Amino acid sequence: MLNYFSIDLLYAKCLYYYFKCVGLATMSVSFKSTVENKKVPYSLFSPSKIGFLPNLVIVLIVIGTHFFSLKMAFEVDEIETSVKFDRTVESVRLTFGVGVSVFILVFFCAKQEAAIDIANNIKKASVLSANFSTKTVSQKELFSVYRATGWIFSAHMVIWFLIYCSTPWSFGLMIYYVSLNIYELVITSTLVQYSILLKIVRQIFRNVNANILDIFGDSCAIDFHTVGTIGNNRSEVRFRRKMRKFSQLKDLHISVCDVAASLGQFYSIPALFCIKYEFISFTFYFYFVTKLFTGMYHETITIHTIFFYVFGILHFIVPLIDLVGSTSAVVNEGKTSVELISKWIEVVKDQEQSTVRMSHFPNYFAQKKLKFTAAGLFPLDGSLILSIAGSITTYLMILLQFEGIKPYSS
Numbered sequence: 001m002l003n004y005f006s007i008d009l010l011y012a013k014c015l016y017y018y019f020k021c022v023g024l025a026t027m028s029v030s031f032k033s034t035v036e037n038k039k040v041p042y043s044l045f046s047p048s049k050i051g052f053l054p055n056l057v058i059v060l061i062v063i064g065t066h067f068f069s070l071k072m073a074f075e076v077d078e079i080e081t082s083v084k085f086d087r088t089v090e091s092v093r094l095t096f097g098v099g100v101s102v103f104i105l106v107f108f109c110a111k112q113e114a115a116i117d118i119a120n121n122i123k124k125a126s127v128l129s130a131n132f133s134t135k136t137v138s139q140k141e142l143f144s145v146y147r148a149t150g151w152i153f154s155a156h157m158v159i160w161f162l163i164y165c166s167t168p169w170s171f172g173l174m175i176y177y178v179s180l181n182i183y184e185l186v187i188t189s190t191l192v193q194y195s196i197l198l199k200i201v202r203q204i205f206r207n208v209n210a211n212i213l214d215i216f217g218d219s220c221a222i223d224f225h226t227v228g229t230i231g232n233n234r235s236e237v238r239f240r241r242k243m244r245k246f247s248q249l250k251d252l253h254i255s256v257c258d259v260a261a262s263l264g265q266f267y268s269i270p271a272l273f274c275i276k277y278e279f280i281s282f283t284f285y286f287y288f289v290t291k292l293f294t295g296m297y298h299e300t301i302t303i304h305t306i307f308f309y310v311f312g313i314l315h316f317i318v319p320l321i322d323l324v325g326s327t328s329a330v331v332n333e334g335k336t337s338v339e340l341i342s343k344w345i346e347v348v349k350d351q352e353q354s355t356v357r358m359s360h361f362p363n364y365f366a367q368k369k370l371k372f373t374a375a376g377l378f379p380l381d382g383s384l385i386l387s388i389a390g391s392i393t394t395y396l397m398i399l400l401q402f403e404g405i406k407p408y409s410s
Contacts, residue, residue, distance in 0.1 A: 011146040015153065015196070022189045023058045023105045026051030026112045027119070045119045047112060055105040062105075062183045066098045069180055085402075086288070093277075093284055094180065100273045101183035104190055107270060114266055121259045122200055128252055129207040132245075148203045149196040152322050156192045159315045160185065166308040184315070187274050191319040194267045198326035198372075201260050205333035208253050212340045215242050215249075253337055257370060260330055264372040271323075272374035278316045279388055283395045285313055290400065320385075327372040327380040334370045 009031065019025040028048040070091055108115065163181065289309050372380040378387070 008145045011150060015149075018153075019189065019193055020054060022186050023055040024108055024186075024189055024193050026055060026108050027116045044123055045116045047116060051112060052109045055109050058182075058186065059102055059105050062098055062101055062186075065180075065182055066094060069094055086291075089284060089287075089399075093280055096280060097183050097187065097277050100277045101186040103273060104186055104270050111266065114262075118197075118259065118262050118266055121255070121262070122197065122204075125204050125252065125256050125259055126200065129204045129256075132207065132211045132249070144203075145200060148199045152192060152195055152199070152319075155318055156188065156315075159311060159318060162307070163311045163315055166304060166311055187277055188315055188319050190267075190270050190274050191323050194263075194271060195319065195323045195326045197263055198260075198323070198330055201256060201263065202326065202330045202333055204256050205253075205330065205337065208249055208256065209333060209336050209340060211249055212246070212337065215246055216340065216343060250341075257334065260334075260370055264327075264370075268373060268375045271380065272377060275320065275374055275384075275388075278320055279391065281316055282313070282388065283392050283399070285309065285316075286392060286396050287399045290396070320388075324380055324382060324384055328382065331370045331372070331381075 013031060016025055016029055026048060027045045028051065029045050031044075160181075292305070292309075374380060378384060
């Protein structure tokens with residue numbers, strides 16, 4: 001029977017090779033050292049001189065299929081029922097999407113060293129956090145990459161499989177949509193990768209918080225007023241042991257905050273372009289769906305068509321919502337740590353030495369708050385979803401009015 005370590009290792013291999021195929025993992029990784037050693041090394045990832053080759057191949061495929069897609073959009077008979085305006089805006093969306101995917105592929109090649117540092121630092125923090133244990137939660141329950149991130153990766157793969165299953169079987173349209181989905185796979189995979197790394201960081205934060213709670217619970221049994229007095233060496237030893245563990249957790253928390261900040265900075269610009277493309281795609285998708293269901297295309301609506309548009313929307317919205325949820329969860333876990341630290345300081349406030357050693361920690365976190373943005377233009381939180389929904393409604397009405405459609409008429 002597979003244990004948690006074997007499942008996580010197998011899942012990590014699947015993640016690595018998948019992101020390698022879509023151009024989002026240009027580094028090398030040593031899984032052999034992980035299997036042979038009981039202790040997992042901190043540095044699993046290393047530079048690769050040929051890591052750019054998959055990205056180069058994908059770039060050539062994306063650019064080549066883009067010209068084919070533009071040709072198909074204007075020449076294939078099944079698409080001729082669209083008006084010229086629709087074909088034009090779709091071509092603009094395709095061109096922007098190709099530009100975004102090419103930028104991402106080049107970006108991951110150019111930022112290989114930064115990506116390696118982030119990956120190794122996350123691995124180091126996860127190993128250090130697994131060294132702590134609590135009385136109520138086992139180490140395996142505290143940290144499991146598969147448990148933390150398996151569902152979003154599985155959902156991502158299932159949705160893409162359903163998209164290809166619901167693609168029209170006409171040869172011309174099939175080739176058109178397959179070439180279209182190549183670069184969209186790169187874009188959505190970027191958001192999924194960002195979300196997966198954030199979930200791992202959140203899991204480390206939860207481990208730290210669980211251990212702080214464990215220290216806080218045991219500290220209630222210590223009589224701090226007698227610590228340091230003659231005849232009560234046992235309480236003093238327990239107190240110093242708790243202080244030592246707390247100091248280690250504090251240092252780990254600070255390092256995880258730095259990793260989270262580096263992660264947010266690394267994905268800041270790619271996330272901006274990905275979200276911009278998804279916003280444009282959302283607008284055009286709803287525009288085409290509205291025209292289809294209002295009979296403007298004079299085509300028969302089938303279950304196959306409905307599934308195609310539903311899955312097309314889902315493959316954009318699921319990674320975006322999960323990314324927003326992941327960033328909010330990381331920020332909330334960081335805030336929880338500050339609250340726990342404050343409670344601990346209240347408990348040991350009579351111990352002058354411990355208060356001096358810990359009082360700077362909340363001040364540090366107050367000055368360095370966790371915040372995830374898209375190139376500093378807008379935050380990656382719940383307000384982003386509401387903003388996108390409102391903007392889509394506005395631009396959708398503009399497009400419909402430009403086409404002379406009255407959506408409120410029967």
